[in-house]
Structures are given as C-alpha cells and as structure tokens.
Amino acid sequence: MKSWYGVLAGLVLAGGLSGCSFNNERKDIDLVEASYSAVDSIHDQLNGRVDMSRPVIVTSFVNVDDLTQSSSLGRIIGEQFASRMSQLGYRVIEMKLRDTVFIQEKNGEFMLSRKLRDISAEHQADGIVVGTYAVGKDHAYVTARVVQAVDSTLVAGxxxxxxxxxxxxxxxxxxxHRSSSAAGGGLSAAY
Known part of the structure; x- marks a missing residue:
C-alpha cells in the first residue's frame, strides 16, 4: 500500500512540474497594439513640436548591434508606426531600409546619415521616426524616437x-536585410 502512495505522489509531482514548464513558455503580445501605443505616447509628447502640415519620415527599425541590419520584426514595427501616424493625421513618407539610417560619429554618438538628411530636405520633412531594437534572452527591447530632420535633435521617444x-x-x-550601401544602394521613399 505504501508503494502505491509513493507512485501516486510521484505522478502528482511529475504532473505539477510539467505544468510549471508549460506556464513558463513565452507568449507573444499583440505587436500592433504595442506599436500603436508607442506611437500614441510619442504623439502626446510631440504636442506641436513637429509641424503636422509637413511630412514625417518613418524608417525601418534596425538592430542596435548592427545599424545596417534589420529583420522582419524591425520592418513590421516601422510599418505599424507609419500606419498609426497616418491615422493620427501625420503626412507620412515611409522609408524602406536600403541604406544606413545612422552613422557613428568619432565620439560614439549616432547621427542620421547624410543620405537620409538629404531625402528629408528634398521632401521638406519636419521629423524623422527612427528606431532600434536589441534582442535579449526573453525580450526584444525597442527604442523609438522622433528627431528633427534639420539637426537630429531628439523631440520625442x-x-x-x-x-x-x-x-x-x-x-x-x-x-x-543588410544595407546595400556597399553595392551602391540607397533609401527609397514610399508615399
């Protein structure tokens, strides 16, 4: 009889442990909702600091460890930002990543690439939405910013x-996707 209780206790314990491992599985969040919420936060911060009658450029989000590289995640976040900003009344120019969005200065700071600044001047854009992501063990950490097109000044994040x-x-x-700058590629605008 004692051995029967031991077997039963072992089965209960094994079942409980397998339930614990099941509960630790990572689940996805609603990425659209998270991106839209981020845009709403940025919109509240802007509060007139970006002229909504002028275009805003939205870029693909890039890997913080390699600013020439994006992924499906980085591209879809950029697309979702563009959609939500358009819904909020911004004139959006969407930039498909085909060249480096950032350049690294000697002091380690990141600035917008000259090509992106030139395109923003050509379209008379007032702001540029740029973003990075870093992949950790359990999460991807996303940073989204709106910078002034003329001088890269951060106005919201x-x-x-x-x-x-x-x-x-x-x-x-x-x-x-890597930048094609080595092959002579550039940024392309989508309206």
Missing part, C-alpha cells in the same frame, strides 16, 4: 519590450 514568443522569434530569424 518611447521605449518598450516585446516578449520573445514564437511570432517574435520567427520574425527575428527571418532573413536579415
């Missing part, structure tokens, strides 16, 4: 974390 559930992991594993 929002940081958030995306749990690395199955969808987020899949988007990060998708074929990464």
């Amino acid at each position: 929002h940081d958030y974390a995306i749990p690395l559930g199955p969808d987020a992991q899949s988007m990060l594993k998708q074929r990464k």
Whole structure:
C-alpha cells in the first residue's frame, strides 16, 4: 500500500512540474497594439513640436548591434508606426531600409546619415521616426524616437519590450536585410 502512495505522489509531482514548464513558455503580445501605443505616447509628447502640415519620415527599425541590419520584426514595427501616424493625421513618407539610417560619429554618438538628411530636405520633412531594437534572452527591447530632420535633435521617444514568443522569434530569424550601401544602394521613399 505504501508503494502505491509513493507512485501516486510521484505522478502528482511529475504532473505539477510539467505544468510549471508549460506556464513558463513565452507568449507573444499583440505587436500592433504595442506599436500603436508607442506611437500614441510619442504623439502626446510631440504636442506641436513637429509641424503636422509637413511630412514625417518613418524608417525601418534596425538592430542596435548592427545599424545596417534589420529583420522582419524591425520592418513590421516601422510599418505599424507609419500606419498609426497616418491615422493620427501625420503626412507620412515611409522609408524602406536600403541604406544606413545612422552613422557613428568619432565620439560614439549616432547621427542620421547624410543620405537620409538629404531625402528629408528634398521632401521638406519636419521629423524623422527612427528606431532600434536589441534582442535579449526573453525580450526584444525597442527604442523609438522622433528627431528633427534639420539637426537630429531628439523631440520625442518611447521605449518598450516585446516578449520573445514564437511570432517574435520567427520574425527575428527571418532573413536579415543588410544595407546595400556597399553595392551602391540607397533609401527609397514610399508615399
């Protein structure tokens, strides 16, 4: 009889432990909702600091460890930012990442690339939405900023974390896109 209780206790314990591992699986969040919430926060911060009658450029979000590289995750976040900003009344010019958005200065600071500044001047854009993401063990950490087109001055920003559930992991594993600057590529604008 004692051995029967031991077997039963072992089964209960094993079942409880397997339930614990199931509960620790990472789940995805609603990425659209997270991106829209980030844009709403940025919109509240802007409060007239960006002229809504002039275009705003939205770029793909890039890997903070390699600013020439994006992923499906970085591109879809940029697309969602463009959609939400358009819904809020901004005139959006969407930039497809084909060249470096940032350049690194000698002191380690990042500035907008000359090509992006030239395109913003050509379109008379008032602000540029740029973003980076860093991949951690359990989350991708996203930083979104709006900078003035003329001098790269930061005017608004929002940081958030995306749990690395199955969808987020899949988007990060998708074929990464590097800038084609070595092959003479550039930025292309989509209206």
